[in-house]
Amino acid sequence: MSHEYYRRGRNWYTAIGALFLIMAGIVLVRQLILWGPDFVEDFIVNSEFTNEKVSIGMIGFGIFMIVLGFRKYEA
Template identity: 70%
Template sequence: MSHEYHRRGRNWFTAIGLMFCVMATIVLIQQLLIWGPEFVEDFLFNGDVTNEKVSMGMLAFGIFMVALGFRKHEQKR
């Protein structure tokens, strides 16, 4: 293999980010199926810390980790 070949993927930032996104999506879909969209919206915008807000934070953190995983970094020579 050429020394100029830069391998993409297989980093733990992307893997952890995708795991957070999948878990947050599962929880949000579960809450939507159990409570319905009106209650989930109420839980999302009230003043208390709720499961929906934690799931949205997990989704944001997951997207941030995926973005970190796709950044370009120079390899030391």
Template identity: 75%
Template sequence: MSHEYYRRGKNWFTAIGLLFCVMGGIVLIQQLLIWGIDFVEDFLFNAEFTNEKVSVAMLCFGIFMIALGFRKHEEKR
């Protein structure tokens, strides 16, 4: 292998980001199946602190962590 090739190996940020995305997605899909689109939409856009808003925040945080995991890695010289 050349010295320019970067082997990603185990990436902690991507793993945690994927975990947050999966958990947030499961909760949103569960709420959609139980309550339907209209109720979930009402819960997302009201002024109260609801489970659906936490799930959306978990998805956003997961995407942020995945983006951190895919940043360029520069080895120290």
């Protein structure tokens, strides 16, 4: 393979980022099904440390890892 074609996005950063996004999505969808959108919204904006806030943080971290994986590597 030529040095012009690097394996963009095919590294462990994007894999971990995708894993975090999928896990956070599963948790949020499960909570939406169990509690409904009104309660989940209340859980997100209240002052307590809840599972939904951890999921929002996981989504942010997953996006950060995917962006980190798509950066261009210079030789």
